[in-house]
Amino acid sequence: MRTRTLLYCAAGLCAAAVPLTGIYPVFVMTLLCFAIFACSFNLLLGFGGMLSFGHAAFFGTAAYTTGWLVAAHHCGPGTAIAGGVLAAAALGLGVGGLAIRRQGIYLAMVTLALAQLVYFVCLEAPFTGGENGLQGVARGALFGVLPLQSDTVMYYLVLGLFAAVLVAIMRIVHSPFGQVLGAIRENESRAISLGYDVQRYKLLAFVLSAALAGLGGALKTLVLGFATLSDVSQSVSGEVILMTLLGGIGTFFGPVLGAGIVVTLQEYLSEVVGGWVTVVIGAIFVACVLAFRRGIVGTMLRARRVRSSQ
Amino acid sequence: MTEIFGIPVAVILGQLMLGLVNGAFYAMLSLGLAVIFGLMGVVNFAHGAFYALGSFAALVGVQQFGIGYWPALVLAPLAVGLLGMLIERLWLRRLYGLDPLYGLLLTFGVALLLEGILQQVFGASGQSYPVPDLLQGAVNLGFMFLPRYRAWVIVASLAVCFGTWFLIERTRLGARLRAARENAPLLQAFGVNVPLLLTMTYGGGVALAALAGVLAAPVILVSPQMGSSLVTVVFAVVVIGGMGSILGAIVSGLLLGLIEGLTKVVYPEASNIVVFVIMAFVLLVRPAGLFGRE
Numbered sequence: 001m002r003t004r005t006l007l008y009c010a011a012g013l014c015a016a017a018v019p020l021t022g023i024y025p026v027f028v029m030t031l032l033c034f035a036i037f038a039c040s041f042n043l044l045l046g047f048g049g050m051l052s053f054g055h056a057a058f059f060g061t062a063a064y065t066t067g068w069l070v071a072a073h074h075c076g077p078g079t080a081i082a083g084g085v086l087a088a089a090a091l092g093l094g095v096g097g098l099a100i101r102r103q104g105i106y107l108a109m110v111t112l113a114l115a116q117l118v119y120f121v122c123l124e125a126p127f128t129g130g131e132n133g134l135q136g137v138a139r140g141a142l143f144g145v146l147p148l149q150s151d152t153v154m155y156y157l158v159l160g161l162f163a164a165v166l167v168a169i170m171r172i173v174h175s176p177f178g179q180v181l182g183a184i185r186e187n188e189s190r191a192i193s194l195g196y197d198v199q200r201y202k203l204l205a206f207v208l209s210a211a212l213a214g215l216g217g218a219l220k221t222l223v224l225g226f227a228t229l230s231d232v233s234q235s236v237s238g239e240v241i242l243m244t245l246l247g248g249i250g251t252f253f254g255p256v257l258g259a260g261i262v263v264t265l266q267e268y269l270s271e272v273v274g275g276w277v278t279v280v281i282g283a284i285f286v287a288c289v290l291a292f293r294r295g296i297v298g299t300m301l302r303a304r305r306v307r308s309s310q
Numbered sequence: 311m312t313e314i315f316g317i318p319v320a321v322i323l324g325q326l327m328l329g330l331v332n333g334a335f336y337a338m339l340s341l342g343l344a345v346i347f348g349l350m351g352v353v354n355f356a357h358g359a360f361y362a363l364g365s366f367a368a369l370v371g372v373q374q375f376g377i378g379y380w381p382a383l384v385l386a387p388l389a390v391g392l393l394g395m396l397i398e399r400l401w402l403r404r405l406y407g408l409d410p411l412y413g414l415l416l417t418f419g420v421a422l423l424l425e426g427i428l429q430q431v432f433g434a435s436g437q438s439y440p441v442p443d444l445l446q447g448a449v450n451l452g453f454m455f456l457p458r459y460r461a462w463v464i465v466a467s468l469a470v471c472f473g474t475w476f477l478i479e480r481t482r483l484g485a486r487l488r489a490a491r492e493n494a495p496l497l498q499a500f501g502v503n504v505p506l507l508l509t510m511t512y513g514g515g516v517a518l519a520a521l522a523g524v525l526a527a528p529v530i531l532v533s534p535q536m537g538s539s540l541v542t543v544v545f546a547v548v549v550i551g552g553m554g555s556i557l558g559a560i561v562s563g564l565l566l567g568l569i570e571g572l573t574k575v576v577y578p579e580a581s582n583i584v585v586f587v588i589m590a591f592v593l594l595v596r597p598a599g600l601f602g603r604e
Binding site for chain 2: 108286
C-alpha cells in the first residue's frame, strides 16, 4: 500500500513538473483531455459492462456547447465548461434512456446510430458553424482572475480536473452504487432478482459517463480553441474504444496510458507513415482484440497477481 | 399535373423509386448482417467495408482487366467472399465463445484496415462506374420515367433476398446452418463439419455485401467511405427490424428506404436522420424491434 502511495506521489510530481521540462504543453493538455474522455468511456464499459459505440456524441456536444457559449455569448470559461458538461449529461440522459432498453451488442448499435443522429444535427444546426466548426474560441480568464491564455495556467487547470476525474471514478467504483453496477455487469438477472432497479443504475452510470466525457470535450475546446465536426465523428468514438482496449478495460490507469499512446501515435505517426495511419490503427485494433484483450495495464496487473499467488 | 399537398405526384413517385432503390441496398446489407449474426452470433462491423470492396472489385475489373458488369456480378462477390472466409479462418474463429462484443471490436478493426487500404490505393475521391449497355435509358410508364438500371437493381436485390431466405429457411443446408446455431456440438457429433459451415456462412454474408456493392457501383460514386456511412444506417435498420428474422431484415430495409425517400420530398433536411429517429421511437414502443423476439 505504501509503495502505491509513493507511486501516485511520484506520478503527480512528474505531471506537475511538465511545464518546466519544455515539452509542448498544448500536446500534454490534449492528451489529458482525451485521457479524461477515455476514463469516462471505461467507467461505462469496464465497470458498467456497457459498450457505447458513440461516445464522441457526448465529447463533441460538450465541445460545441462550450465553444458556442464563449464565442456567441461571451461566457467565462467556468460557465462555458459547466454548460458543456451539463449539455453532455442531458444528452447522456436521452441516449442512455433509449440505449439501456437493449443490452450488449444491441446497445452498441443503438449508441452508434444515435451518435450519427447527433453528428447530422451538428452538421445542420445553425450555431455549430457547419463544416468549418467553431474557430477561434478564446480561453478567457477563469472566474475573472486566472488568465488561461497562459499555457502554464491552463495546464494546471486541466491537470487538476484530470486528477479530480480519476479520484471521482475511484470513488464511484468503490461506492455502493459502483458495487451494484459491477454486480449488474456480472449477472444482470441476479441483480434484478435481488431487488435492484437495474435500469436506474445503468442510466445513472450512463449520465455520469456522458458528463465526464463532456468535461474532456469542453476542456479540449478551450485548450485548442476550436470545436469541429470531427469531435462528434464516428472515428473519435472508435479512437476512445481503442485507447481503453489498449490500456486495459476495467483498470483505473489503463485508459490514461491508452490515451497517451494513441494521441502520441496520431501526432507522430502521420509524419512517418503518411496516410497509412488508419491502417496502422486498424491493425493495432485487430492485434489487441486477438492477442491482447486485457490491455497493457490489465496484463501487468495479472502478471503481478500470478507472481504474488505463487 | 396532379398534386398531393402541393407536391407534384411525379416528384413523389420519383423519390419513392429512389427510396426503393436505397431500400433494396439496406435490405441486402441488413440481410447479410442478419445471416451472419443469426447463425454465428457475430455483429459484422466490417459489412460496409466489404460492400465498398465489392464496388472497387468491379471497378478494378473493368478498368484493369476489361471484365464487364455481368461477369463482375459473380466474380466480385466470389473474391470478396473468399477474403471474408480467410478472415474468419485466421481471426474471427479465435473469438467464438468469448463475449460477442469482441467480435464487434475485431470487425471494427477490420473495417478500418480495409477502408484505410482502399483509401491509400484508390484515393479518397469518388469514381464512377459505367451503366451496362443493356440497361441504359429509361422506360416511360406514362406517369413517370423509370430508369432501366434502377428497376433492375430493385428486381435483382429482391430476387437475391428471397433466394437467401429460401436457402436458409427451406433447404437442407439451411436446416444444418440453423442446427449449428442451436447446438453445434450435437450437429458435429452427427458428422457435419461445423467449423467449415461457419466459415462458409461468413463468406456468404460478406459476398452478399459485395454483391450489393457491385449493384450499387453504377448509381453511386465509388469511394472508400461509401460503406462506413451506410453501415450505421443499416445497423439502425437492424435494430428497428430486430435481428430475429431474415424476413424482418428484408421488409424493414425496403420500408425504411421508402420512408427515407418520402422524407426527401416532405422535409429534405430530415432525410439523413429519419431512420435514426424511427429507431428511437421503435426502442421506446417495442424494444425488441418490429419483427424481433425476446
